[in-house]
Amino acid sequence: MAAQNATQNATRNVTHESRTAPPRDVGDGIRDREIRIEQTHLDRVYRRLEEKIHEAEFLMDDAAKRGQVGTPGALAERDAQVFRAGVHLNRLNSEFEDFLFGRIDLLLGKDGERGPDGAYTSVEPADDAIRPGEDGEAGDRAEIAETLHIGRIGVLDADYAPLVIDWRAPAAAPFYRSTPVAPGRVVRRRVIRSKGRRVLGVEDDLMRPELTATLGGEALPVVGDGALMAALGQARGHTMRDIVASIQAEQDLVIRAPAASVTEVEGGPGTGKTAVALHRAAYLLYQDRRRYAGGILVVSPTPLLVAYTEGVLPSLGEEGQVAIRAVGSLVEGAEATTYDEPAVARIKGSSRMTKLLRKVARGALELPPAGPAPADDGGQLTLDDAAAADAPGRGERPGGPPERLRVVAFGSRIELDAEELRGIRQNALGGTAPVNLLRPRARRLLLDALWARSGGPRRYTDPELAAEAREGFDEDISGEDAFADFLDAWWPELTPRSVLAAMADEKRLGRWSRRVLNPREARLVARSLARLGPDGQGPLSVHDVALLDELHTVLGPPARPAKTREVDPLDQLTGLEELTTFADRSAPRRGRADRAEQERADYAHIIVDEAQDLTPMQWRMVGRRGRHATWTVVGDPAQSSWSDPDEAAQARDEALGTRPRRRFTLTVNYRNPAEIAELAAKVLALAMPGAPSPRAVRSTGAVPRFAPLPDGRDGDLAHHVRTEAARLLDEVDGTVGVVVAMGRREQARRWLAGLGDRVVALGSLEAKGLEYDATVVVSPAEIADESPAGLRVLYVALTRATQRLTVVPGERDDPDRDGVPDLLRD
Numbered sequence: 169m170a171a172q173n174a175t176q177n178a179t180r181n182v183t184h185e186s187r188t189a190p191p192r193d194v195g196d197g198i199r200d201r202e203i204r205i206e207q208t209h210l211d212r213v214y215r216r217l218e219e220k221i222h223e224a225e226f227l228m229d230d231a232a233k234r235g236q237v238g239t240p241g242a243l244a245e246r247d248a249q250v251f252r253a254g255v256h257l258n259r260l261n262s263e264f265e266d267f268l269f270g271r272i273d274l275l276l277g278k279d280g281e282r283g284p285d286g287a288y289t290s291v292e293p294a295d296d297a298i299r300p301g302e303d304g305e306a307g308d309r310a311e312i313a314e315t316l317h318i319g320r321i322g323v324l325d326a327d328y329a330p331l332v333i334d335w336r337a338p339a340a341a342p343f344y345r346s347t348p349v350a351p352g353r354v355v356r357r358r359v360i361r362s363k364g365r366r367v368l369g370v371e372d373d374l375m376r377p378e379l380t381a382t383l384g385g386e387a388l389p390v391v392g393d394g395a396l397m398a399a400l401g402q403a404r405g406h407t408m409r410d411i412v413a414s415i416q417a418e419q420d421l422v423i424r425a426p427a428a429s430v431t432e433v434e435g436g437p438g439t440g441k442t443a444v445a446l447h448r449a450a451y452l453l454y455q456d457r458r459r460y461a462g463g464i465l466v467v468s469p470t471p472l473l474v475a476y477t478e479g480v481l482p483s484l485g486e487e488g489q490v491a492i493r494a495v496g497s498l499v500e501g502a503e504a505t506t507y508d509e510p511a512v513a514r515i516k517g518s519s520r521m522t523k524l525l526r527k528v529a530r531g532a533l534e535l536p537p538a539g540p541a542p543a544d545d546g547g548q549l550t551l552d553d554a555a556a557a558d559a560p561g562r563g564e565r566p567g568g569p570p571e572r573l574r575v576v577a578f579g580s581r582i583e584l585d586a587e588e589l590r591g592i593r594q595n596a597l598g599g600t601a602p603v604n605l606l607r608p609r610a611r612r613l614l615l616d617a618l619w620a621r622s623g624g625p626r627r628y629t630d631p632e633l634a635a636e637a638r639e640g641f642d643e644d645i646s647g648e649d650a651f652a653d654f655l656d657a658w659w660p661e662l663t664p665r666s667v668l669a670a671m672a673d674e675k676r677l678g679r680w681s682r683r684v685l686n687p688r689e690a691r692l693v694a695r696s697l698a699r700l701g702p703d704g705q706g707p708l709s710v711h712d713v714a715l716l717d718e719l720h721t722v723l724g725p726p727a728r729p730a731k732t733r734e735v736d737p738l739d740q741l742t743g744l745e746e747l748t749t750f751a752d753r754s755a756p757r758r759g760r761a762d763r764a765e766q767e768r769a770d771y772a773h774i775i776v777d778e779a780q781d782l783t784p785m786q787w788r789m790v791g792r793r794g795r796h797a798t799w800t801v802v803g804d805p806a807q808s809s810w811s812d813p814d815e816a817a818q819a820r821d822e823a824l825g826t827r828p829r830r831r832f833t834l835t836v837n838y839r840n841p842a843e844i845a846e847l848a849a850k851v852l853a854l855a856m857p858g859a860p861s862p863r864a865v866r867s868t869g870a871v872p873r874f875a876p877l878p879d880g881r882d883g884d885l886a887h888h889v890r891t892e893a894a895r896l897l898d899e900v901d902g903t904v905g906v907v908v909a910m911g912r913r914e915q916a917r918r919w920l921a922g923l924g925d926r927v928v929a930l931g932s933l934e935a936k937g938l939e940y941d942a943t944v945v946v947s948p949a950e951i952a953d954e955s956p957a958g959l960r961v962l963y964v965a966l967t968r969a970t971q972r973l974t975v976v977p978g979e980r981d982d983p984d985r986d987g988v989p990d991l992l993r994d
């Protein structure tokens with residue numbers, strides 16, 4: 169309900185009309201004067217920051233001179249302060265185009281109380297803040313009681329009065345939340361545009377237009393038409409900008425939602441989900457830095473979207489604190505570089521793979537050992553020099569693991585044959601423990617079987633003697649390299665990559681996947697993995713990465729026990745056993761490093777962008793990284809490229825667990841002009857009948873252009889698309905995206921060669937989350953036919969433009985006389 173009200177507010181916020189006549193931007197005179205006023209304030213802020221740096225430097229100098237004064241901890245803290253101050257100034261000077269970006273002029277607060285940042289805390293005005301107008305005045309009067317400047321970081325003056333309020337502080341909330349419908353104490357909201365240390369412009373919104381407000385006894389001037397429209401009209405570059413100066417009320421509710429549980433946000437294309445998610449990360453860091461620094465993970469669908477969005481957090485002053493990763497880069501050392509065919513992706517993403525991979529991991533134990541074959545027969549072990557060995561390799565399946573283990577103990581030969589070994593393996597594999605972790609158990613079972621076969625138990629009636637003899641027996645056998653070699657071959661330590669590569673064998677996978685995949689599915693998966701080498705190296709697809717992660721869990725880490733160094737009696741005599749190797753010394757540290765690595769993979773907060781696209785297997789992968797996390801999950805079911813939403817929803821529920829959830833809906837489309845949104849809504853109606861379409865906030869008058877091939881021949885597509893892209897490059901100042909079916913990506917890149925770097929070609933799945941000033945969507949039907957979720961993918965493609973859209977129908981589109989494809993007609 170709260171979200172709904174905020175939505176209405178946000179809408180009105182943008183379209184409100186001024187009902188009175190304060191001095192509004194009547195000429196450059198007022199504007200220039202207002203810019204000068206803000207400039208004076210900004211100069212003051214910079215002077216204060218420089219003072220802070222000098223103070224910090226002085227402190228450090230002083231501390232250095234006095235050498236031992238203060239504890240090491242205090243000195244380190246001082247150094248850190250100087251460092252932080254230096255970083256701030258550096259950023260302010262170089263990076264932040266608009267360090268100071270906002271101002272609110274407020275009425276007197278109800279209770280006159282001030283918060284820690286020096287601002288009045290009350291949201292509502294005092295009863296006597298507004299007085300009836302004087303004779304002849306139409307509305308009420310009020311004097312501005314407080315002016316707050318809002319910026320990317322907070323700055324206090326020497327008397328601890330706020331010069332700039334951090335945008336995330338509670339006192340800044342009215343800058344975002346106030347609307348003409350619910351203005352609170354805000355009379356005027358001003359967005360300040362600056363570059364470096366220079367103020368370039370101001371844009372004002374009046375929240376109480378009916379009021380005759382004065383500031384220092386003079387009428388409050390109003391400049392420009394509002395900041396939101398100014399921001400939306402700007403040309404797009406190849407990276408996303410922050411929206412800190414124009415966050416809308418419904419978005420602000422999400423950004424500042426408490427982090428205690430799961431925050432779920434739905435909204436159509438362009439409603440600001442990605443922007444809101446990133447601003448929320450910055451907000452959480454501000455709220456609880458100790459908890460969240462270095463511990464927030466943002467999961468993005470593609471590397472392109474990562475590259476597009478990764479500048480936003482640094483621009484909000486948060487550099488290096490948040491990991492933004494593509495879903496294909498979540499596993500250390502594995503980077504997805506390819507896409508699977510939709511039919512293959514569908515199988516690999518499905519939760520059926522969980523069962524399959526468990527079978528595969530167990531089956532993979534029987535694979536031919538990787539690397540060079542063991543030096544001899546791999547199963548031959550003698551404890552007695554006199555023991556005779558059979559010919560190497562006899563009784564073994566060529567290329568497979570050893571099928572016989574022979575040892576000589578107590579002067580006679582004992583042997584375990586293939587069937588016994590199989591039994592022992594099955595026994596060891598009982599249960600669900602990770603396969604690599606079962607190796608010690610398998611080893612123990614082998615020794616049990618050998619001991620029984622040796623007649624040892626019968627030989628000793630005294631239990632103490634028996635136990636001692638058994639211990640000696642185990643030690644002797646285990647200490648032999650040949651036994652270790654047998655174990656390595658018979659129960660190899662498996663790596664996720666080698667097991668994935670093993671699945672490329674069609675016959676083998678057919679066997680392992682019985683009752684999980686049908687033969688055709690098994691064949692498709694096996695063939696898709698043929699690009700990997702036997703060790704699993706080679707190009708991975710996005711979906712392979714989630715399989716690797718699952719395999720990591722199913723296999724567990726290699727369980728080889730660290731070899732204990734035998735103590736040489738001579739060393740003991742000379743005291744040399746005190747000496748340790750580097751490896752010995754670093755082992756405990758390595759243990760700590762491994763643990764740290766594990767802990768790093770367990771984040772404090774996880775933000776999932778484009779959550780509708782995560783497959784069940786990807787949800788499992790992401791879920792493993794957030795077992796103890798709070799979550800923000802943003803997405804739009806209407807844009808899902810996953811074919812089975814129910815299956816994905818179940819996996820999502822499992823990942824998020826039973827944590828309580830808060831749901832928000834964003835309803836205003838800030839990206840597409842109404843003309844483009846209207847066209848896209850036709851596809852939405854086909855893809856998800858009845859699904860609401862977000863309301864576009866502006867209209868440009870530029871209707872989408874339909875540009876069929878002049879003579880309908882596919883052969884000319886290259887030239888035609890290139891011409892249309894070039895036309896759009898002339899029409900807009902910023903970027904142009906040409907969206908094609910995934911199968912045409914490479915082709916389309918060649919079509920655009922030489923047109924410059926303002927234009928890019930993209931496969932439909934790569935367009936996720938991105939936006940361009942103008943787009944060309946090529947062959948809608950081809951995009952729609954490419955996968956079971958094709959219509960939703962087409963909806964994504966049609967909603968990427970901020971200004972212009974050109975549709976080039978292909979052969980399958982059946983365009984009408986006006987060139988409108990079948991799918992886009994009423």
Ligand SMILES: Nc1ncnc2c1ncn2[C@@H]1O[C@H](COP(=O)(O)OP(=O)(O)OP(=O)(O)O)[C@@H](O)[C@H]1O
Nearest residue numbers: 411414415416437438439440441442443838839937
């Ligand atoms: N309050 C705002 N002020 C200015 N620009 C905004 C605001 N909200 C969103 N935008 C802009 O609208 C565009 C769309 O935002 P964003 O990409 O976050 O939307 P989305 O909901 O993630 O879209 P999609 O689902 O299509 O990926 C961006 O250019 C963003 O900067």
